[in-house]
Amino acid sequence: MNEKPTRPPVFLERSGYHRRRMADAAFLLPIFGALLLCTPILWPSTPDAPDQTVSAVSMSGAILYVFGVWLLLIIGAAWFGLWVRKWGEDRQDPGAL
Amino acid sequence: MASFNTLVLVCLGYVMLLFIVAFVADRLAATGGDRWLRSPLIYTLSLSIYCTAWTFYGAVGYAARSGLEFVTIYLGPTLVMIGWWWGVRKLIRIGRSQRITSIADLISARYGKSNLLAVGVTVLSVIAITPYIALQLQSITLSFAVFSDGDELTNRDTTAFWAASGLAAFAILFGTRNLDANERHQGVVTVVTAVALEAVVKLVALLAVGIFVVWGVAGGVPDMLERIDASDIGRWQTDRSRWATIMFLAAAAFICLPRMFQVMVVENDDERHLQTAGWAFPLYLAAMSLFVVPIAVIGLDTLPEGSNPDLFVLTVPLSEGREGLAMFSFLGGFSSATSMVIVAAMALSTMVSNHIVMPIWLSLRGDGASVSGDVRSIVIFSRRLAIAGIMALGYTYFRASGGGAALAAIGLIAFAGIAQVLPALVGGLYWRGATRSGAAAGLLVGFLVWAYTLLLPETGSGILTAGVLEHGPLGLSWLRPHALFGIEGLDPIVHSVAWSLFLNTAVFCIISVSTFPGPLERLQGAQFVNVFEHSAAPKEWAGSYAQTEDLMIMTQRIMEAEQARALFRQGAGQQGQSGEMPEPTPAFLEFLERALSGSVGAATAHAMIGQIVGRSSVSVEDLLAVADESAELMEYSSRLGAQSAELSRTARQLREANEMLTQISEQKDAFLSQVSHELRTPMTSIRAFSELMRDTEALSEADQKRFANIIHDEARRLTRLLDDLLDLSVLESGKVNLNLNAGNLSEVMDQAVVTALTGSSNPIQVLREPGSADIGIHTDLDRLSQVFINIISNAQKYCDAETPELSITTSRNGEQIVIDFVDNGSGIPPEARAAVFEKFARVSADKAGGAGLGLAICREILQRLGGDVSYLDGHEGGAFRVQLPLNTNL
Numbered sequence: 013m014n015e016k017p018t019r020p021p022v023f024l025e026r027s028g029y030h031r032r033r034m035a036d037a038a039f040l041l042p043i044f045g046a047l048l049l050c051t052p053i054l055w056p057s058t059p060d061a062p063d064q065t066v067s068a069v070s071m072s073g074a075i076l077y078v079f080g081v082w083l084l085l086i087i088g089a090a091w092f093g094l095w096v097r098k099w100g101e102d103r104q105d106p107g108a109l
Numbered sequence: 110m111a112s113f114n115t116l117v118l119v120c121l122g123y124v125m126l127l128f129i130v131a132f133v134a135d136r137l138a139a140t141g142g143d144r145w146l147r148s149p150l151i152y153t154l155s156l157s158i159y160c161t162a163w164t165f166y167g168a169v170g171y172a173a174r175s176g177l178e179f180v181t182i183y184l185g186p187t188l189v190m191i192g193w194w195w196g197v198r199k200l201i202r203i204g205r206s207q208r209i210t211s212i213a214d215l216i217s218a219r220y221g222k223s224n225l226l227a228v229g230v231t232v233l234s235v236i237a238i239t240p241y242i243a244l245q246l247q248s249i250t251l252s253f254a255v256f257s258d259g260d261e262l263t264n265r266d267t268t269a270f271w272a273a274s275g276l277a278a279f280a281i282l283f284g285t286r287n288l289d290a291n292e293r294h295q296g297v298v299t300v301v302t303a304v305a306l307e308a309v310v311k312l313v314a315l316l317a318v319g320i321f322v323v324w325g326v327a328g329g330v331p332d333m334l335e336r337i338d339a340s341d342i343g344r345w346q347t348d349r350s351r352w353a354t355i356m357f358l359a360a361a362a363f364i365c366l367p368r369m370f371q372v373m374v375v376e377n378d379d380e381r382h383l384q385t386a387g388w389a390f391p392l393y394l395a396a397m398s399l400f401v402v403p404i405a406v407i408g409l410d411t412l413p414e415g416s417n418p419d420l421f422v423l424t425v426p427l428s429e430g431r432e433g434l435a436m437f438s439f440l441g442g443f444s445s446a447t448s449m450v451i452v453a454a455m456a457l458s459t460m461v462s463n464h465i466v467m468p469i470w471l472s473l474r475g476d477g478a479s480v481s482g483d484v485r486s487i488v489i490f491s492r493r494l495a496i497a498g499i500m501a502l503g504y505t506y507f508r509a510s511g512g513g514a515a516l517a518a519i520g521l522i523a524f525a526g527i528a529q530v531l532p533a534l535v536g537g538l539y540w541r542g543a544t545r546s547g548a549a550a551g552l553l554v555g556f557l558v559w560a561y562t563l564l565l566p567e568t569g570s571g572i573l574t575a576g577v578l579e580h581g582p583l584g585l586s587w588l589r590p591h592a593l594f595g596i597e598g599l600d601p602i603v604h605s606v607a608w609s610l611f612l613n614t615a616v617f618c619i620i621s622v623s624t625f626p627g628p629l630e631r632l633q634g635a636q637f638v639n640v641f642e643h644s645a646a647p648k649e650w651a652g653s654y655a656q657t658e659d660l661m662i663m664t665q666r667i668m669e670a671e672q673a674r675a676l677f678r679q680g681a682g683q684q685g686q687s688g689e690m691p692e693p694t695p696a697f698l699e700f701l702e703r704a705l706s707g708s709v710g711a712a713t714a715h716a717m718i719g720q721i722v723g724r725s726s727v728s729v730e731d732l733l734a735v736a737d738e739s740a741e742l743m744e745y746s747s748r749l750g751a752q753s754a755e756l757s758r759t760a761r762q763l764r765e766a767n768e769m770l771t772q773i774s775e776q777k778d779a780f781l782s783q784v785s786h787e788l789r790t791p792m793t794s795i796r797a798f799s800e801l802m803r804d805t806e807a808l809s810e811a812d813q814k815r816f817a818n819i820i821h822d823e824a825r826r827l828t829r830l831l832d833d834l835l836d837l838s839v840l841e842s843g844k845v846n847l848n849l850n851a852g853n854l855s856e857v858m859d860q861a862v863v864t865a866l867t868g869s870s871n872p873i874q875v876l877r878e879p880g881s882a883d884i885g886i887h888t889d890l891d892r893l894s895q896v897f898i899n900i901i902s903n904a905q906k907y908c909d910a911e912t913p914e915l916s917i918t919t920s921r922n923g924e925q926i927v928i929d930f931v932d933n934g935s936g937i938p939p940e941a942r943a944a945v946f947e948k949f950a951r952v953s954a955d956k957a958g959g960a961g962l963g964l965a966i967c968r969e970i971l972q973r974l975g976g977d978v979s980y981l982d983g984h985e986g987g988a989f990r991v992q993l994p995l996n997t998n999l
Contacts, residue, residue, distance in 0.1 A: 035194060038192065038194035038195060039192070039194070039195050041191050041192060042188045042189070042191050042192030042195075045187070045188050045191060046188050046356075049184050049188070049356065050352070050353055050356070052177075052345070052347065052352060053349045053352055053353060055345050056345070069344070069345040070338045070343060070344065070345070071176065071177065071337050071338055071340075071342055071343045071344065071345065071402065072334040072335075072337050072338050072343075074176075074177050074345050075177065075334075075337070075402060078177065078180055078184075079395065079399065082184070082187065082391065082395045083395070085187065085188075085191050085391060086191075086388050086391045086392050086395065087388075088191065089190070089191040089193075089387045089388035089391065090387075090388035092194070092387070093383075093384035093385060093387050093388055094384075096194070096384050097381070097384050
C-alpha cells in the first residue's frame, strides 16, 4: 500500500496532460448537462402568465429543447467513450488523480 | 377484441420464448460461446430494467396530466450515465474488488462489514420496493382488463394472484438455479439475456405505437407538433421545484435501487462496457421517451373524456382498430413488468437471505459456517423462500391498497425511500471520514422522516389520521407531515425529499465527524475511496488458455507436479475435453479452489485464484483470513520445531548414555583382567607350593611347615582380596546397609590407631592434638573406623622416613569435619596422585602388600557417608584429607 515513495511529478508529458484534461471534461459533461436540463425552471410557465404579457414556452419548443440537449449529451458521452477506448485503460489510471 | 384466453396464451407463449432464450444462453455459456452474451450491448440493454411497467404505461399518463415533467424520470439516469467515468466506474471497480453482492452488502462492506447497516438497508429496500412490485401487478391486471371487457372487476384479484404466482415461479426458476453464494454466477447470464430481450421488446413496442401515432394518425412530424401545441398540454406548465427534485431523485434511485445495483454493478462483467453504456443507455432512454408526448396528445384528442391516460399505449391502437399493434404493445408492458419483478425479487432475496436469514440461521446453529456443503443448499432455499415472500407481500399490498390511483403515486415514493441510501453511499465512496455510526444514524433519520412525511400520508394506510395530517401530532402544528417546521405550500414529494435527505445528510456528516471508526472500517474506507490505487484496471482479454496455464503454474507451486497435472486432467475430463488444459469455468475454479484449500487454507486459495483470474483484488477480510491461516501454520511448525528439538535432545542423551555404557564396559573388562591378574599371583604360588608338598617325597618338617604357611598366607591374601572386592561391589552398587549410630570421633580414632598398629614391629609414631577430635558425630562408626585404619596402615606401610611419624589434625568447618593425615615420608609422586583412589592402584610394585583396593573402598565409604577423601597437595610427605559431615542423614 505504500507504493508512493516519491511524489508524483508536477508536470506531465503531453499525453498524460491530455488524459487528465479529458477526465476533467468527463466530469464537466454531466454538470453542464444538469445545468442545461434545469434551465426550463427559468421559463415562464402557464400559471405565471395569466396577463399574457409573457407567453409560456410552447410544448413543441420544450420538446425540441430537451431532446436537443439530450442528443448533445449522448454525442458528448459517445465521443468520450471512443476516446477512452482509443487510449485504453492502462497502468496510469487518470481516474485516480 | 382479443379474448382473455388469447391474451393468456400470448403471455404463456412469450414466457416460453424467454425460457428458450435462457436455455440457449445457458448452453452457450456452458460451452464458452457466450462472449457476445457478455458484450456491452447486452449490458446496456440489461440496464433497461430501470424502465418498468410504471414507465411504459405510466409515462404517457404522466405526460397527459403534467406535460413534459415525466421526462425528468429519464433525465436523472442520463446524467448519471454520461458521468460514468467519475461515478459508476468507481462503483463497479469496488463491487468487483470487494465481491459485492448487493447494495446492502456494499454499504455494510464500506462501514467495516457492519451487519446492522446491511439489515437496515435491506429493510428499507423491502419497504420501499414491495409497493413498487404491487404497482407492476396493477399494471398487468389493468392491461388484461383492457382486453377483457366488462368483467374485469371480478377478475382483477384473480389475475393479480396468477400474475404474482407466475412471476414468483419465473424468478425462482431463473434466479436461483445455479447459485454460488458470493460469486457472479452462470445462471445470471441467462437472466441478463432474458432481460435484454425484454428490453428490446418493450422499446420496439413503444416505438411501434409512437411511429403509428405520429405517421399513422397525426400524419407526420410537423402536423404532430402542431397538434401538440394545440392540445391541453400545449404550454409549458411544469412545477419548477418538482422538475429539479424529480431529476435528482431519479438519478439517486438509479444508483440505489437494488435491481439497478444488481444489473449495473453485480452482474457487470467488464467495466469497459461503460464506454458503450455511457452513451447507449441515455440513447435508449431518449428513444423510450421520444413518443410519449405524441401518444398522450393523440390519446387526449381521440379518446372519449375520462379514459384512463395510463392505458393510452393500449387504447389508442385499439381505438384505431390496430389489434396486432395493441397486442404487441401489451407484450411490451408485460415484459417491462416481468423483467423488473424478476430482477427486483432476485436482488431483494439476495439481500434478505444474506443479511437476515443466514445470520439468524447460523447463529441458531451456533457452530459457525465452516461446513460449506449444506450452507449452500440453505442459501438457495432461503433465497427461494425470500422471493416467494416478497411476491406475497407485493400481492398483499396490491389487495390491501385496492389498486386505485394511490398506487400510481407509489413509484416516486419508492424512489424517495431508496434515495435515503444515497448519503451513506456517496459519502462512503468519496469521503474517508464517513463512519458506521454516521451512516446508520443518517439512514435511520432519513427513513423515519421519509416514512412520516411521505410513505404513511401518501399511501393512505390509515396509520396517520386526518387530524394528524391537518394539525400535526398532539396539536403540534410544526410537525405536520406535509409542512414540517412550518414550511407550507410545497409539493409533498419535494417537501419530503428536501427534509429527509437534508436531515439524513446532516446527521450522517455530524456523527461521522464526531465519532472514530474502528480499524477494519478505516481500512475498508481507504480501500473504497482509493479503489483505483488499490486495484488493477481490467486486463486485455488474454484468452482462457493463458489463464489456465497461470493456474497450472500456481498449482504446481503448491502441490506436486504430477498431482497438479492429474487434477487438471480431471477438470478437463469433467468438461468433456481431452488433454490437461480445462477452460477456467467457474465450476473448474471452484473445484481447483477446494483442492488447493486442502494445502494452503481456504482463504489463501481463494485469494490466489482470485488474483490470477482477475475477478477481484484481495480484500482486508481475505488478508485477515490468510493471516489467521498462516498463524496456524506457524504455530504448527513451531510445535514441530519443539518436537524436533526434544528429539535431538533425547538423541544426545542416548548418545551420552551409550558412551558411558561403552566406557563402563571397558572399565569392567579392565577391572576383570586386573582381578584375574590379582587372583592369579596367589593362586600360582598356592598351586606351586601345594604341588611341591605333594610331589616331594622327603620333605622336612620345617619345610613342610614353611610351605603350608606360605599357602596359608596366600590363601588369606586371596580371601582378603575377595572380601575387598565384595565390599567394593556392594558399596558401588549402593546396596550397602549403613549402620548409623551416634558416637565420638576421638573414640573411633583411638580404636583405629590401635587396630592399625597392632602386630607391627616398628609402629609409626601417631601425633594427635589432644581434645581436638572430641566431636560428637552421627554416622556409621564401623565404616568410618575402617577408613581410618586403612589410611593409617597405608602410612605405616609406605612411610619411608627413618622415624616414621603420622600427624592427625582435626578441625571443624561449619557442618563439616576435616581430618588431615600427614606423614613425614617422601609422599606419593605427583604423577601417581590422581590414580591413588582408582582400583588396583599401587604406588610402587615393591611394597605389594594389598590388592590396591583400600583407598578405592575408602572413597566409596566416605561418599556413601556424605563426605569425601582426597590427596592433599603441598606437603612433603603423604597427606590425605578426610571430610565428613557432622550428621549423616541418609
